[in-house]
Structures are given as C-alpha cells and as structure tokens.
Amino acid sequence: MLEKDIEKILITQEEVHKRCEELGKELTAVYEDKQPLVVGVLKGAIPFMADIVRHMDTYIELDFMDVSSYGNATVSSGEVKIVKDLDTNVKGRDMLIVEDIIDSGRTLKYLVDLFKYRQANSVAIVTLLDKPRGRVVGIEADYIGFDVPNEFVVGYGLDFAERYRNLPYVGVLKPSIYETKV
Numbered sequence: 655m656l657e658k659d660i661e662k663i664l665i666t667q668e669e670v671h672k673r674c675e676e677l678g679k680e681l682t683a684v685y686e687d688k689q690p691l692v693v694g695v696l697k698g699a700i701p702f703m704a705d706i707v708r709h710m711d712t713y714i715e716l717d718f719m720d721v722s723s724y725g726n727a728t729v730s731s732g733e734v735k736i737v738k739d740l741d742t743n744v745k746g747r748d749m750l751i752v753e754d755i756i757d758s759g760r761t762l763k764y765l766v767d768l769f770k771y772r773q774a775n776s777v778a779i780v781t782l783l784d785k786p787r788g789r790v791v792g793i794e795a796d797y798i799g800f801d802v803p804n805e806f807v808v809g810y811g812l813d814f815a816e817r818y819r820n821l822p823y824v825g826v827l828k829p830s831i832y833e834t835k836v
C-alpha cells in the first residue's frame with residue numbers, strides 16, 4: 655500500500671541488512687572490552703539501531719535521546735531541541751551515537767558537543783545514511799551505511815510528516831505527496 659507513494663527505491667531491505675551485519679562486526683572489534691553506551695537518536699534511528707546492535711557481539715548499554723529540528727518540514731528549522739535527555743551519566747563513557755541520517759549535520763554537531771561537554775571519554779557516530787551535499791556544519795560520521803543524493807528520503811526510520819518510518823527500504827517520495835500533505 656505504501657509503495658504507491660514511492661517514486662524510486664534507493665536502498666533495498668536486503669542491502670540494509672547486509673550492511674548492518676558488516677558494520678556490526680566492525681563495531682564489535684572496536685568496542686570489545688569497552689562496554690560502550692550506544693545512544694539511539696529518536697525517532698528515526700530505531701529500525702537501524704535494532705538491526706545493528708544485534709550484530710554487536712560484545713557488552714553494550716543502550717540509551718535514547720530525542721532531539722528534533724525538522725517537525726513536519728523537509729528543511730531543517732536550524733534549531734535543535736532536546737525533547738528527551740539520556741537517563742545515563744556519560745562522564746568517562748565511550749559513546750556510540752546511532753543515527754538514521756546526517757544531512758545538514760546540525761543534530762549530530764549538537765549531540766557530539768553536548769556529550770564532550772559532559773566529559774564522555776570518546777564519542778563516535780554510526781549512521782545508516784550520509785547526505786554529504788546537505789551539510790551546513792562540519793561533522794562526519796565514523797561509520798556510514800550508505801551515501802544518498804541530495805533528495806529528501808524516507809523509510810527505514812526516516813519520515814515525512816511522521817509517516818513512512820515503517821517502510822522496509824529507503825526511497826524517495828512522489829512529488830505529489832509533498833504537494834498534497836497539509
């Protein structure tokens with residue numbers, strides 16, 4: 655049913671799963687003996703986080719942070735708001751932030767600066783998608799699933815006006831969807 659709203663599929667479910675396995679193995683080796691605090695950025699990171707942590711075969715802890723800057727728009731408001739903070743004290747911790755996408759870079763820049771200010775021992779980023787041409791602040795992920803073109807993408811956690819997060823692949827919406835949604 656949802657597929658009728660999709661113009662094209664960029665990354666299939668099979669491709670995401672394969673990449674999660676590869677990244678999970680890499681992260682297992684990096685974080686052996688470190689018990690990292692793995693932080694999912696709500697809400698978009700949930701499907702990717704659920705997949706990747708199941709391929710991390712070492713001791714980890716999970717926590718979540720909800721920040722929002724897009725609301726119902728396809729362009730960042732430029733202002734990052736904390737909707738829910740972590741439950742964990744991060745001082746001295748090795749942290750791995752899990753994101754669905756780095757676009758302008760504002761969300762991750764804000765979080766990395768915040769965790770460094772709170773005296774984390776190390777802060778790394780794993781993102782399912784990187785959109786390098788969207789960048790307005792200088793920040794790069796340490797681990798990247800896939801690069802995407804400079805288009806608004808949905809699926810695998812990514813929404814347009816809160817819809818389409820449950821698509822099992824990453825795609826681009828038909829233009830008519832943006833035009834009709836109020």
Ligand SMILES: O=P(O)(O)OC[C@H]1O[C@H](OP(=O)(O)OP(=O)(O)O)[C@H](O)[C@@H]1O
Pocket residue numbers: 695696697698699721722723724725730753754755756757758759760761762813
């Ligand atoms: O690099 P940026 O331009 O900051 O964009 C990336 C952020 O924007 C989206 O979150 P959003 O604010 O839409 O919240 P959501 O995850 O609940 O959809 C996405 O999930 C990233 O967190």
Ligand SMILES: [Mg+2]
Pocket residue numbers: 698724725812813
């Ligand atoms: Mg969003």
